[in-house]
Amino acid sequence: MDVKIEDLKILFSEEQIQNKIKELGQELNKFYNGEEVYAICVLKGAVFFAIDLVKHLNMPLKMEFIRLSSYGTGFSTSGKVNAVDISLPDLNGKNVLIIEDIIDTGLTAKFLMDFMHCNFKTKSTKFCSLLDKKVSRRTDIEPDYYGFEIDDKFVVGYGLDYEGYYRNLRFIGYVGEE
Ligand code: 5GP
Numbered sequence: 071m072d073v074k075i076e077d078l079k080i081l082f083s084e085e086q087i088q089n090k091i092k093e094l095g096q097e098l099n100k101f102y103n104g105e106e107v108y109a110i111c112v113l114k115g116a117v118f119f120a121i122d123l124v125k126h127l128n129m130p131l132k133m134e135f136i137r138l139s140s141y142g143t144g145f146s147t148s149g150k151v152n153a154v155d156i157s158l159p160d161l162n163g164k165n166v167l168i169i170e171d172i173i174d175t176g177l178t179a180k181f182l183m184d185f186m187h188c189n190f191k192t193k194s195t196k197f198c199s200l201l202d203k204k205v206s207r208r209t210d211i212e213p214d215y216y217g218f219e220i221d222d223k224f225v226v227g228y229g230l231d232y233e234g235y236y237r238n239l240r241f242i243g244y245v246g247e248e
Pocket of ligand 1: 115140170171172173174175176177178179223224225226230231232
């Protein structure tokens with residue numbers, strides 16, 4: 071099935087997304103209380119979220135970018151996480167904030183948390199996802215911070231793609247059935 075832009079229904083508007091990000095920023099500022107943070111953006115989907123989120127953070131902060139892929143083609147996950155590029159600096163003793171676009175099965179989040187625990191003794195490792203599709207979970211992973219919980223819809227926009235398209239939309243939309 072093809073996804074056409076005119077078939078998309080808005081799930082979260084630009085304004086709703088930006089307000090939520092501001093709230094998340096405030097929560098994170100409170101938690102870190104001025105301590106330095108390494109913000110790790112998971113490419114490609116989280117790039118818009120990560121960049122908007124860090125603008126609200128007021129502690130000393132460094133950004134890193136890693137690239138994973140788990141989606142096959144179309145609407146479903148391949149069930150296997152591929153580390154396309156996961157080169158990171160020494161994160162021992164650091165506060166690490168992993169920034170993701172969406173947690174679906176939780177396989178990507180689990181892979182990343184395991185990777186962190188195996189490779190570094192961080193001061194803290196927190197996981198922040200803009201969207202949380204709790205109903206699709208196949209692992210026991212829960213994000214420490216999330217923006218919106220959604221039901222089992224395939225969403226696009228604001229970094230999330232369908233076959234590489236629609237990342238550039240300012241809103242988050244889905245293909246409506248009704
Ligand atoms: P998980 O490993 O939790 O199953 O999935 C994580 C990744 O799958 C996300 O980073 C995202 O790239 C992709 N994904 C999961 N659900 C959706 C969705 O509804 N829409 C899009 N475009 N990608 C999704």
